[in-house]
Amino acid sequence: MKTSTTSSCCTKTLFLLIPSLNLRSTISASSSSNLFLSPQLTFNNIRIRNVEVSAAGIPKNEFSTFWQQSDINLSRGLDFTPRGPIYARFTHLQHAPFTVKINVENSTGQRLRGTVRIFLAPKFDERNAQMSFREQKNLFIELDRFVVDLPERNNLIERSSLESTVTIPFEYTFRDQDTNRPAEGSDALASFNFCGCGWPQHMLIPRGSPEGLPCQLFVMVSDYEQDKVDSAQSTPTCDNASSYCGVRDSKYPDRRAMGFPFDRLPRDGAFNLAQFLTPNMAVLDTKIKFTDRIVAKRPLQANRTTQNRPTQNQPTQNRNQNRRQ
Template sequence: MPRISQLPLRHGAVVEVGYNSHLIDMTSRKFWTPRDPVTPLADVIHEDDPDFALNIFLKDLTDLYNKFIFSIKDGTLVGPNNIPIPIRDRNGIEHLANTIEATDISVNPLYYNAMGIHNLGHQLLGLSMDPQFIARLPTGVMSDTAVTMRDPVFYTFHAMIDNLFDKYKRTLAPYQLYDGEFPLVWEGVAINRLEIVPNLRDGHSNNIRTFWTTRRFPLESGIDHSIHDGDVKADICALHLNHETFTYRIAVTVNPCVNVQSLSGQGMMRIFMAPRYDEYGRRFPLKVQRRLMFQLDVFPVKLTNGKNVIYRSSKDSSLTKPWLRGLREQIYGTGKTDPMSADSCGCGWPEHLMIPKGSPQGMEYDLFAMITNYDEDAVRDSIEDLKIQEPCNSPYLFCGIPWRNYPDARPMGYPFDRPVFKIPVNCNVQTMFPDMLCKLLRPQWYRAIDTLEEYVHAVPNMATIPVSVRHVDTII
């Protein structure tokens, strides 16, 4: 399967793939309008639409996109009264994200549009089958957050949003080994071994199997209680992808002769995975692979001097929510009656979708682990916030924690959210001058790190191994 390419929001652009959700909007009782294949993008004139009452012009979207490109290159956003707001500091990404998304704290809703390029793009694509409101069709699924990810165009559109943030991240200094912001090396700490241990007897180390499963899903959260009074039980039996559970086994050594002791005696373990080869069977260079890394878990671990062996079940991931965390269990099974508690407990990536499908012959991925100093990563909450009881064991990697600060000081995606540092080239290796002349002039050459293995080799508190994900086309 080829990688997703960015959908340009401009005149002449075409949405190649059609889509029909076959679903009804619970609020309006109307079908989501299907989209035909090869649908051209056009200005949306819906000022007479009672549901949206807005116009969206493609030129305005193009101009808005170019404003963000200029701001990213310049390192500042245009604030109120044209006062520049720096975005290359620790809080810069928050200002940029709030403005792209157009939250209430956008730095300048007049200049960057109060709805934001992200929301405007969703509306434009949702209304693309009737842009002039001639047929008075309801919107497509791209206009509603509850169903938008069903549409294939969601991913080509979000490639544009992702690319904006990557352009921003590439303006920031790479993380260095020992210096700068969030240095990579935790001196005296090393990961000596990384392994995936199967939980089934017939499994193999560093291999994960995926398969099909049928399961009943609780649907209470989709019931319209203005029509159905009382406790209504509703389930559906569905076939879906799943994977076998497994355990990470990570050997970590702490050198007592190096002053690395954290006051808490803890480290923060970070686990990622990324495809190893591209669609043509070529090994991904690190500069490309880093953008394909997806985080599987992050969790604190206790460390002692000497050898440590850390075990972590895939079922305990801070990314995912377990199967039974439906509305019925949240409210009735746990004794909670606060709707806000139910909403926050429902957040999380589905546990059965944590691992990609793989292939029948086994698709190769790179598993990556890194341990950092918990004392430098922990985020403190105020005394007042700590008085509020946390309503559920939230998968904080995906959702944060209700009424708390996000519990990790390092940026999301660290250390892959920025381009990787470059390494110096020796005089007698890959130089254009004869060796004697090179040593006499002593020029400084640097080159990019080519592979994930070379990156990990430079940082002792990192480790990587190849793993295989094999799909078994059967129902278990």
């Protein structure tokens, strides 16, 4: 299969290892230079009061994974004549869509803006022992990162997994490369190829185990004034996976280093994740429960609307609910 486009490369096994290797290289380089101090991690007068994960028909604070069958068109990767569509059905990992609910307290009396960062990591090592922070920090995977307004004292933020700025939908990962394809060598073609960049949505959550793999969901609200990049585009093209791919023709939309806040060694005395936390962080014990079953296949023409997903540098609208409590 051709790998000239981002979307086709993303299906390659080797390509799936690159984000982890890049992140570990970044962490290794920065970890050896200096440590994080509390002022570099805190967001004054911002406190996370509660975090919860919910999904329809699934116990609270649990992720559900299973197998799903989908159809894709392989004709572009095959050199036969006469040309025509060639469909294949394959089985892949999938998870139930979920929502992360975050209660954030803003005690400044002023309207602030923050960056919400959501990570997931296993809780125990291969010996079923609690990991040290140095061990666990390199295992965190980023699930989402987005900007949010904090106008009131008590703010309830609700974020759907389908809105993740790390992923692109199934239809973008396996889209038809011939449909609406711009002319070769044009700027539009570069944009077309960039739109296929992103981690596959159906691979956002690891498989887990039948008994439920114990994991920890880490949530942080950092100061947007320290995170923002002034040169970022206000109307970027194909920014669905801006945390994973950046924004085309613009600086990466986050001033923090890749993997922040796990890109450096912790301050003295932070031997485990609980000791690493500051008031603007929270950890939720969760499970990833895998069911060894295959659900109904995804229709070939199924499509999820992605036109109005929030950008990395603009707060989500009509999704984050700020309520007086």
